[in-house]
Amino acid sequence: MAPRKTTNDGQNPSEKDRTNHLLSDPITRRTFLRNGTTGFLSFLSAVAIADLLDFITFPDGTEIVLAKAAVLADKSVCSGCRTCEAVCSNFNSEGRNAAALARVILDKEYVRGDYQPRVCFQCLDPVCLRACPVTALQVDKQSGTYARVIDERVCIGCQKCLKACDQVFVLPRPRFDADENITIKCHLCFGDPQCVKYCPTGALRLERSEKGLRIGYPIVEGV
Amino acid sequence: MKSYGWAGKILRVDLTQGKTYVIPTWDHVPKFIGGRGLGAKICWDEVPPEVGAFDPENRLVFATGPLQGTLAPTSGRFMVMGKAPQTAPMESYCRSGVGGHWGPELKWAGYDAIIIQGRSPKPVYLWINDGAVELLDATRLWGLDTYQTQQRIWEIHGRNARVMTIGPAGEKKSRIAIILSDTGDASGQGGFGGVMGSKNLKAIVLRGTGHVQVARPKQLMEVVQYVNKLFTRKSANGDPFTPEEPGFKYNIWGGGYGRGSLGEAPGELLDLMNDPSSGYSRVLDGCFACPVICRAHVKGPDIVNGVAFCAQAYMYMESTVYDYEKGYSKVTWQAAKMADLFGINAYDVMAIIPWLDDCYRDDILTEDDTGLPLDEIGSQRFIYELLRRMAHREGFGNLLAEGGQRAAMKIGGEAQKRMEMYYTRAGRFGGYREHWGYLGGFPTGHALSYLALLWAVDNRDVFSSHNLMSQLWGAAFTIGQDARTAIPEDLTPILKPVMKYAYGSERAAEFITEDGKGLNWDWAARVVKRHQERTLLKDSYTVCDIPFPFIFNANTKDHVGDTSIESKLYSAVTGIDMSEEDSYKRGDMLSTLERAIACRDGRTRDDDVLFEKYYTNLDAAGRKYNREDLERAKDEFYQLCGWDAATGIPTRNKLEKVDLKEVADDLQNRGILAK
Known part of the structure; x- marks a missing residue:
């Protein structure tokens, strides 16, 4: 599939089609952002109203609110069973079960017995979000997690977020879904991460903070 | 038609011609479901009784079912089938189940099953990369042990490739040779490693980035959550080998949660693993999508790393008697891992050692007859001599590589009588070690x-x-x-x-x-x-x-x-x-x-x-x-x-x-x- 054309302001040109599509569909995963943040502007306003939340200011003056939740992994109890990968792809990719479509990666070294779940930290300074040329990457205000999510209607599949993440972490957390020509990324399953729910050993947990979490890049790197 | 569960394709590899074909799975499913049913159907169609286990016409079928590669609990399993050389004294159709991570990878690579037939003129290995199939030269892999082979292959194809490989025992057509994947997931019973060796096929290497489409993802998740609750309780803090929830009982033998059989084997190794400063440790190890986690991955500075099952726990129990102060020692562990490295079925060795012991005590076999240090059964030297000879078919090992029952029948007389203690089924379709006859x-x-x-x-x-x-x-x-x-x-x-x-x-x-x-x-x-x-x-x-x-x-x-x-x-x-x-x-x-x-x-x-x-x-x-x-x-x-x-x-x-x-x-x- 060819990348979708975009206008300068990063909106999909077939605005009318999109609206029709939104009105006709019941709320699905793809449309959950309908009332939420659908662009850079509204995401700034999210920061303004949530004055209790911490945010960071970049040198160019833009501000990004901290995520209130993130999945963290305790590698010492991980059994490397990859249930997290299976449940993630099953839940988020319409039943397409595959490790390649999982937003959490189980990095296994079989002979050394080193099993490391690579989770998305919902970074303090989200390099993926800043790399996105079409503002498909946004902060999820609606579910209350303030996770860094990809609006799949806007995503053009350029994989710039993936490459940006690869610069700071061992394995890039965003994955490329070639069938749909979009990049996919951990969005905390609307605040109820399925990997945490289904992990048989409790190696994954959801860390929450009302003030916002100061984790991920630039505090954590190379994991 | 959108296919749910099954990938829809079966790969047929003709090693004689060096050609591969794709046939539709739909000829056999949903009637035969997949896995063992699918393999039985293929073997019925293609392996008549005239074909011997080591003949090129024999088929080696690696079959997954509709659940592989999905979230379904324990869907890391797949089956290996064909005419089994281990069945004694007649070769007959048999099956062997394998866990781990190879099965899902096969589905993601786009195939439900692989049928291997023919015999390659030179050693080769099969490389399947997202549906593309290649037969590559394995001359330089031939003779390597199972771990070395995998490590070489990971150097070539990346460490995300999953490998099923045979060791030296399989290359020498041992009737009790295994096909091993990763550190201990193996097709053991049946002796299919020997079949693979007879076909000059060293390994099957997979890499798959595709997906398996599930028809009702939500319903699947509900069932899986229900199953998970039956088998696990999370242990968020503290010792991963102890469940958090008080009063929760495991309803499978060994207990789950990586305690496996080794958790009940007191001795040197367990003490070392429980001592954080020793450098030895064990971590939980699960097959794909498994909530039970029956095994642990054992590691240490001077032992072979790998997963611990009951085979690793029980293969060389003689060593705990030989050196009873140490109990389950590093020697016991290394013995079982040595069998894995050579590609020998530990379960059959578990019968061969006590049988040799019986025969030695009753003067049926002597050290001179066998060339083995039978006086030292339980020692490191004995097990190394035994396994090395079995793997390379040297001297008495040539006989033992035929499997315990066949070896005893060839010797005959009293030795054969002693064997009956360890092999349950008489008749012409025995050959399998006693397991839960009582x-x-x-x-x-x-x-x-x-x-x-x-x-x-x-x-x-x-x-x-x-x-x-x-x-x-x-x-x-x-x-x-x-x-x-x-x-x-x-x-x-x-x-x-x-x-x-x-x-x-x-x-x-x-x-x-x-x-x-x-x-x-x-x-x-x-x-x-x-x-x-x-x-x-x-x-x-x-x-x-x-x-x-x-x-x-x-x-x-x-x-x-x-x-x-x-x-x-x-x-x-x-x-x-x-x-x-x-x-x-x-x-x-x-x-x-x-x-x-x-x-x-x-x-x-x-x-x-x-x-x-x-x-x-x-x-x-x-x-x-x-x-x-x-x-x-x-x-x-x-x-x-x-x-x-x-x-x-x-x-x-x-x-x-x-x-x-x-x-x-x-x-x-x-x-x-x-x-």
Whole structure:
């Protein structure tokens, strides 16, 4: 599939089609952002109203609110069973079960017995979000997690977020879904991460903070 | 048509010609489901009795089911089938299940199964990368052990490639050679490593980034969450090997949570692993999507790293006697890993060592005869000498590489008699080591009627019947007994509702006659029949035999399990509704098909017998198996199956009823079919 054309302001040109599509569909995963943040502007306003939340200011003056939740992994109890990968792809990719479509990666070294779940930290300074040329990457205000999510209607599949993440972490957390020509990324399953729910050993947990979490890049790197 | 569950393609590799073909899976599914059913159908079509196990015409089938590569619990399993060289003295069709992560990778690479046929003129390995297939030169891999081979392949194809490989034993066509994946997931029983070696195929390497489409993802997640709750409780803090929730009991043997069998093996190695400063440790290790996690990955500075199963725990128990102060020592561990590296089936070695010991003590075999340090059984030197000779077929090892039963039969006389202690099934289709012929193990355990019948009629050992033992052991744990010394009479009250649910009557839980002197054979046939159906089904879907079928629940009041889980998983993944009752009909068909293959290979009722020792030796409570009782149970079993009671061969009537007319015709042409 060819990348979708975009206008300068990063909106999909077939605005009318999109609206029709939104009105006709019941709320699905793809449309959950309908009332939420659908662009850079509204995401700034999210920061303004949530004055209790911490945010960071970049040198160019833009501000990004901290995520209130993130999945963290305790590698010492991980059994490397990859249930997290299976449940993630099953839940988020319409039943397409595959490790390649999982937003959490189980990095296994079989002979050394080193099993490391690579989770998305919902970074303090989200390099993926800043790399996105079409503002498909946004902060999820609606579910209350303030996770860094990809609006799949806007995503053009350029994989710039993936490459940006690869610069700071061992394995890039965003994955490329070639069938749909979009990049996919951990969005905390609307605040109820399925990997945490289904992990048989409790190696994954959801860390929450009302003030916002100061984790991920630039505090954590190379994991 | 959008295909749910199955990938839709089977890869056929002709090594003689160096060509590969793709055939549609839809020729055989959904009728034969996948896994063991699919492999049985392929072997029925393509491996006639004239073909020997090491002939190029023999097929080696690696088959997954519809559940592989999905979220379904324990869907890391897949099956290996073909004419098995280990079955003794006649080679016959057999199957072997493997766990780990290779099966899902095959589905993601786009294939449901691989059929290997022919013989390559030079050593090759098969490289499947997202549907693209290549046969690559393996001259430089030939002779390497199983770990080295994988590490070389990971250097070439990246460490996300999953490998099934043989070791030196397989290359030398040992009849007890394994095909190993990662650090310990292996196709052991059947000796398919030797078949792979005879085809000059060193390894099958996979990389898949595709997906398996599930028909009803939401329903699947509901079933999976339900299953997870049955088997695990999270241990968020502290020791990963201890569950967090107080009072939660594991209902499978070994306990789950990586404790496996090694958790019960006190000694040097366990002490080292529990000491954080030693450099030795163990971590949980799960097969793909497994909530049970029955094993641990053991590592240390001067031992071979790898996963620990019961094979690793029990293969070289002689060493704990030889050096009893150390108990389960590094030598015990290294012995089992050495077998893995050479690619030798640890389960058969587990019978060969005590058999050699018996023969040495009774002066049947001497050190001069064998060239082995038999005086030092239990030492590191002995096991290395033994395994090295077996792997390279040097001297006496050349004989032992044929498997314990074949080796003993070649020596004959007293040595053969001693062998009967360790191999259960007599007749022409034995060759498999004793495993659960008695509750708690031979010869000190308790005789149970349906274990004897299961042993008599199965085409392998009953190793793949963890679930049958789990209900007994689970009950034993629940009333505070050790699994290995459980008393059947004490289990009866707790198992009554369980057996009523699983097999239809509370009387199935009465293992012993009322006077306490004999075994109760009344329900043996019915229990084994239903168990066979369930076993065939779980191997076809394909899920693991440790949790499935789920019969005994340690955490409820009446301990009744849930046997509908597998069919629910199948329905959710494939979108084809199948009720539990329907699935048993399918299981009945598959068991008849497998029996037809065995009968075509020459098996009859006379081969469904146990060695004399089983009828004469008394068990721990002074009871024994009676030949007449077993024969009566067989009559009843054949009748339930719709097979001819006089010969044990399926009837035409039955075969046509289960839609296997072509099987009936073939058997008739060969003059095998019962009148």
